[in-house]
Amino acid sequence: MTEKRSFTLDQQEIPFQPGDSILQAAQRAGVYVPHLCFHPDFSANGSCRLCVVSIAGKTVAACHYPARSGLQVTMNNSRLQQQRLRLLQLLFAEGNHFCPSCEVSGSCQLQALAYDLGMTHYHYDPFYPQRPRDGSHPDFFIDTDRCIFCDLCGRAGTEQDHKPVYRLGGRGEQTRLLIYSASGKLGDSRAAADDKAAHVCPVGCILPREGHYRDPIGERVYDASPIHWVGNRRRDQHAAPAADSAGDPSHD
Amino acid sequence: MCRRLRGHRLSYAATNWPRWDHHFLPWDPTLAEQLLRQRQPTPFRPDWLLQGLVTLQFSFGQVSAAAQLWLANHCGVAITDVRALMSFYHFLRESEPPRYQLYFANNIVEQQNGLEPILNRLRSKLASADCRLETTSCIGQSDRPLSALVNGLPVVGINQDNLDELCQLLNSGVPVGRWPEHWFPPADDLRHAGPMTRYDYHPGMALRHCQKLSSEAIIGLISQAGLRGLGGAGFPTALKWLGCQHQPAATRYLICNADEGEPGTFKDRYYLRQQTDPVIEGMLIAARAIGASQGFIYLRAEYLYLYHHLQQRLEEWRRQGYLGRDFDIEVQVGAGAYICGEESALINSLAGQRGIPRPKPPFPGERGLFDKPTVVNNVETFAAVTCIIQQGPAAFREQGSDTSPGTRVHSVSGDCPRPGLYELAQGTPLRRLLQLCGGEQAGCVQVGGPSGALLFPEQFDSTLDFDSPGRGGAIMVFDQTRSVADIAGNFTRFFRYESCGFCTPCRAGTVALEHLLKRLQQQPERRLQAMEDIMELSELMAETSHCGLGKTAALPARNLISRWVAHD
Numbered sequence: 001m002t003e004k005r006s007f008t009l010d011q012q013e014i015p016f017q018p019g020d021s022i023l024q025a026a027q028r029a030g031v032y033v034p035h036l037c038f039h040p041d042f043s044a045n046g047s048c049r050l051c052v053v054s055i056a057g058k059t060v061a062a063c064h065y066p067a068r069s070g071l072q073v074t075m076n077n078s079r080l081q082q083q084r085l086r087l088l089q090l091l092f093a094e095g096n097h098f099c100p101s102c103e104v105s106g107s108c109q110l111q112a113l114a115y116d117l118g119m120t121h122y123h124y125d126p127f128y129p130q131r132p133r134d135g136s137h138p139d140f141f142i143d144t145d146r147c148i149f150c151d152l153c154g155r156a157g158t159e160q161d162h163k164p165v166y167r168l169g170g171r172g173e174q175t176r177l178l179i180y181s182a183s184g185k186l187g188d189s190r191a192a193a194d195d196k197a198a199h200v201c202p203v204g205c206i207l208p209r210e211g212h213y214r215d216p217i218g219e220r221v222y223d224a225s226p227i228h229w230v231g232n233r234r235r236d237q238h239a240a241p242a243a244d245s246a247g248d249p250s251h252d
Numbered sequence: 253m254c255r256r257l258r259g260h261r262l263s264y265a266a267t268n269w270p271r272w273d274h275h276f277l278p279w280d281p282t283l284a285e286q287l288l289r290q291r292q293p294t295p296f297r298p299d300w301l302l303q304g305l306v307t308l309q310f311s312f313g314q315v316s317a318a319a320q321l322w323l324a325n326h327c328g329v330a331i332t333d334v335r336a337l338m339s340f341y342h343f344l345r346e347s348e349p350p351r352y353q354l355y356f357a358n359n360i361v362e363q364q365n366g367l368e369p370i371l372n373r374l375r376s377k378l379a380s381a382d383c384r385l386e387t388t389s390c391i392g393q394s395d396r397p398l399s400a401l402v403n404g405l406p407v408v409g410i411n412q413d414n415l416d417e418l419c420q421l422l423n424s425g426v427p428v429g430r431w432p433e434h435w436f437p438p439a440d441d442l443r444h445a446g447p448m449t450r451y452d453y454h455p456g457m458a459l460r461h462c463q464k465l466s467s468e469a470i471i472g473l474i475s476q477a478g479l480r481g482l483g484g485a486g487f488p489t490a491l492k493w494l495g496c497q498h499q500p501a502a503t504r505y506l507i508c509n510a511d512e513g514e515p516g517t518f519k520d521r522y523y524l525r526q527q528t529d530p531v532i533e534g535m536l537i538a539a540r541a542i543g544a545s546q547g548f549i550y551l552r553a554e555y556l557y558l559y560h561h562l563q564q565r566l567e568e569w570r571r572q573g574y575l576g577r578d579f580d581i582e583v584q585v586g587a588g589a590y591i592c593g594e595e596s597a598l599i600n601s602l603a604g605q606r607g608i609p610r611p612k613p614p615f616p617g618e619r620g621l622f623d624k625p626t627v628v629n630n631v632e633t634f635a636a637v638t639c640i641i642q643q644g645p646a647a648f649r650e651q652g653s654d655t656s657p658g659t660r661v662h663s664v665s666g667d668c669p670r671p672g673l674y675e676l677a678q679g680t681p682l683r684r685l686l687q688l689c690g691g692e693q694a695g696c697v698q699v700g701g702p703s704g705a706l707l708f709p710e711q712f713d714s715t716l717d718f719d720s721p722g723r724g725g726a727i728m729v730f731d732q733t734r735s736v737a738d739i740a741g742n743f744t745r746f747f748r749y750e751s752c753g754f755c756t757p758c759r760a761g762t763v764a765l766e767h768l769l770k771r772l773q774q775q776p777e778r779r780l781q782a783m784e785d786i787m788e789l790s791e792l793m794a795e796t797s798h799c800g801l802g803k804t805a806a807l808p809a810r811n812l813i814s815r816w817v818a819h820d
Contacts, residue, residue: 046611047755049796059795064611086792090760123785124764125771149753169336171589171606173763175753176339180332182321 007071009033009053016067023051023062026075032231033075034084034116036091036109036202037150038063040232042159045151048091050084050113059083085117093124094173096131096145097203103212104204106220107235110148111203112227127173134179136187139209140198147177147205157197165191165198166206177205199236269307270556272405272429276313276349281322287311292582296326299622301604302337305344306585310404310556313349320346340606340752341587342388343553351382352422355401357394358387359515360698360742361665361728365397370410377419389590389746390515391554393437394665394728395672402428404556407435437557440522444688446659446675447651448639455529458641459574462537467497470541474637477645478657483509483593483630484700484725486656486718489637492627495617497542499625506544507621507628508535508581509598511552513590514701515746516726519661520631522673524551524558527635528565532581534634536569537641539579542627547581550598553588590750594799595628596620597752608754609799632661652678656717664689666729678717678724682707685716685727695732700725702743703804706736706811740812741769747805758802761793765809783813 006015009026016025026033027040036048044063051062054074062075074080091110099111134142153166165186169178181188191198198206217223221233269290277283288295288307295304304323308315315323320334338344345353354374356367367387374385393399396408405428410418421431442449462470475490496504508531512520523531535547551559562583570576584602586592592601596610599621620626629637636658640648652658656678665671668691676685682699686692696708699722707714707722716724730739748762765786772782790806797803 044611046798049756049798052796061611061798066613083792083796086788087756087796090756090764093764094760124760125767127760127763148756149759164330164332167332167336169332169606170339170753171342172749172751172753172759174339175759178332178335178339180330182331184332184335 005067005069007067007069007073009073010075014067020067021063022053022065022067022071022073025067026062027232030231032228033062034113034228035063036113036148037152039152039156039200039234041196042152042155042200045155048148048150049087052080052083052087054080081117084113085119086123088114088117088119089121089123091148092119092126093122094127094129095147096126096129098145102146102204103207104235106217106223107215108204108222109202109227109234112222112230115222116226116228129173131176134186136183136185137189137191138187139193140186140191141207141209142177142179142186143205143207144177145205146203148203149175149177150202152200152202153177153197153206156200157195160196163190163195165189165195196236202234268560270310270404270559272403272427274427274429275351275425276403277311279312279316279319281319284308284311284319284322285326296323296328297604298327298329298333299602299604301327301329301334302341302587302601303584303604305334305337305341306553306587309344309587310553310585313353313403314345314347316348317346336606337587337604341589343588350384351425352384352428353401353403354383354385355388355391356385357389357391357397357399357515358742359390359394359746360739361394361516362397362399363738363742364666364730364734366412367398370398370412370415373412373415374419377415378422381419381423383422388554388588389750390513390517392512392518392521392552394516394518394726395663396437397665399437401554404553405429406437406554406557407431408437409435437521440526440673442522442661442675443664443670443672444674444676446677447643447647448636448659449527449661449675451639451643453530453638454642455533456572456574458638459533459536459540461641462540467541467543470537470641471497473641473645474541477640477648478654479633479636479640479648480656480718481630482632482636482660484514484723486723489629489633492617492629493538493542495615496620496625496627499618501625503546503622503624504542504544505621505624505626506535506539506542506547507595507598507602507626508547508549508631508634509593509595509628510555510631511550511586511593511598512555512631513552513593513750514703514726515743516663516665516698516701516728518663518665519673519725521555521558522661523631523635524555525561528562529569530635530638531631532565532569532575532634534637535581536574536579537637538627538629538634542625544627545579547579548602548621549581549583550586550592550602551583552586552592556585559583559585589752590746591752591799591801594801597799598628599626606752608752609801611798653715653717653719655719660724662716662724662727664691664727664729666727667691667694667731667734668729671729676716679715680717681713681715682727683712686712686729689727689729691729693731694729695734696730696736696739698726698728698730698739698743699723701728702746702808703800704807706739706808706815708815736812736815737769737773740808741766743808744769744805747801751801751805755796755798755802757793757796758798758805761789761797761802762805765789765793765806769809769812783816786810786813
């Protein structure tokens with residue numbers, strides 16, 4: 001008989017497959033680990049650090065840490081929750097986030113996590129960065145004020161669309177989203193309406209031009225229930241681009 | 253009419269890049285290709301993209317938009333990939349170069365040695381000169397303040413008395429390589445030599461000995477010596493080698509980390525210039541021990557002036573037949589990014605990428621450069637390897653402690669009459685070093701660079717080794733007039749500037765930390781809250797950051813608060 005492959009996450013037993021990270025195994029078991037830069041379809045990045053968990057007193061990123069039999073992983077204690085809250089507040093402070101007027105309010109993972117963790121204010125002084133916008137593409141608008149540098153668009157482009165459109169450049173606080181085109185504008189790039197890369201943004205940085213208010217605010221994926229209930233459901237899975245056609249009778 | 257010299261195409265010989273005896277050249281694709289091919293027979297590869305940019309930068313003084321496009325097309329990459337590198341490495345510049353590009357180090361030691369007044373005077377005197385004055389984190393000359401890189405060449409000992417002479421030169425148009433000799437760093441000498449720097453070194457002797465040994469036996473000798481990585485982390489060298497040697501792989505790489513970027517450190521400058529052969533021989537021994545087929549020296553751009561010398565020594569080892577058959581060494585040059593001293597960021601940089609640290613595991617010994625098992629060791633570690641093999645591990649163990657055997661070279665700068673390099677046994681008390689350098693009256697001492705520890709007189713008996721706070725390495729001495737808040741502020745700013753920007757706690761945390769330090773000083777009514785916030789943020793960064801930079805970036809601010817709390 002082979003040894004059973006499982007570890008415990010907050011006392012709950014989680015089975016895993018060889019090669020799984022803690023986050024992958026938890027997600028397969030239906031357990032939500034807070035995250036922003038992780039997506040089940042793409043390689044892990046480990047930049048947002050929201051998925052921090054504690055193993056034998058050491059804080060690690062669950063999206064990278066390899067699952068091993070017998071591990072005892074702590075995800076939800078007050079210290080880790082407080083650290084996640086502060087990380088979110090840092091993300092809010094370093095960008096320019098205007099939730100009440102944002103097209104993706106209610107389906108934004110950053111906003112949803114902030115509500116879920118009880119965030120009521122920024123805590124840190126806002127950085128007020130000057131960041132560019134790009135309205136050159138017929139299907140998408142880019143507002144880098146909201147970018148959290150998760151590189152999901154870059155990874156989706158490489159791993160699924162197999163064409164480069166987005167990537168990160170710069171360094172430190174000057175890190176920025178770059179577009180693959182001679183002009184640096186999205187309109188001159190190979191971006192197309194049904195690119196996975198354009199629909200995987202966890203925030204409102206890469207915005208389809210149409211259809212934002214098809215689902216009214218208040219009825220969106222994270223409006224009805226907190227993100228830790230909705231679990232791993234995402235905007236890009238909730239409304240697949242194919243169903244976005246204007247003549248779709250389900251939206252009549 | 254172009255003011256820069258023309259007609260230099262023919263004067264370039266195979267190994268004499270870079271050159272400082274003329275000004276930056278005007279952009280010329282034919283010349284550019286010639287220059288690149290002199291450094292590397294097959295330069296137009298994606299993984300050599302960064303090296304291409306560095307070569308262009310230090311030849312033409314810029315990488316113009318046209319040059320970027322030219323290189324991207326030749327390497328078969330998108331222009332956006334070039335832009336990603338240009339915007340990460342701060343020595344890479346797109347804009348038209350001035351005749352003289354000056355980078356002053358703005359480490360705390362330089363700040364305390366009158367950096368601002370000198371810069372202000374220079375700015376007013378050079379208003380009409382074709383100069384650009386900027387600052388950078390550290391150029392590895394903290395023992396010779398003030399110092400600046402002029403078009404990439406270090407110019408040292410700048411002070412109020414010789415500022416007029418400097419301005420004359422900057423107005424004269426004389427290429428920096430033809431300036432009077434006294435402006436350049438003299439050959440390094442140690443203030444205090446020891447068994448690793450003053451033994452009777454016989455080139456090739458240790459290597460010939462190793463050629464009779466199995467790789468296990470070589471690693472065994474290093475293990476017996478108890479050598480720990482001298483870059484600062486102190487990881488056992490034999491374990492690192494073993495981890496790589498054990499991997500089933502046809503190709504393994506060896507890297508010499510010469511990206512010495514910790515402000516206040518300059519020992520590698522000495523090793524690369526004065527102990528070049530022991531360093532190269534140590535690499536040959538390591539390559540044999542782990543079975544590496546290709547080696548690299550990753551040289552920080554601030555030490556570009558040592559590039560030519562390194563190439564000459566490597567050529568000599570090739571001529572002797574030790575290099576170039578089953579193992580060769582290529583020198584690659586950084587472009588101004590402290591984070592590239594972190595071994596996995598360095599590996600990404602060597603592969604022509606932005607210097608973002610990789611997640612660990614896997615460690616480089618398992619999956620490193622081009623995903624092959626890779627060992628990265630510090631310059632001094634390789635010198636120690638040669639010493640250990642030639643002299644025997646027992647001789648190495650004669651000094652130092654059981655857990656930190658041997659000696660290491662400390663870089664001393666700041667308020668003391670005898671700054672410079674000191675080789676001391678591991679475990680030597682800090683107080684002893686302060687006596688040697690004349691810093692006994694210090695008010696506090698930063699040990700181990702900005703990511704180390706700030707020690708006060710009651711802690712001066714603590715020892716310099718891998719088991720003590722700060723661990724040694726860069727020693728910055730501060731007299732009693734220096735403000736601890738200024739020191740913490742300078743180091744915090746340094747980490748903010750050098751954060752790679754990958755993870756949230758470091759990218760945004762270093763900025764928030766500086767805001768909080770400012771609040772601490774400017775808003776007394778919010779002081780208590782700021783202190784609490786700094787302590788909390790420092791823990792957040794230490795625990796959740798992706799790599800060592802973020803984990804240590806808040807230590808200076810944290811130490812400042814702890815000190816205040818203890819003395820209020």
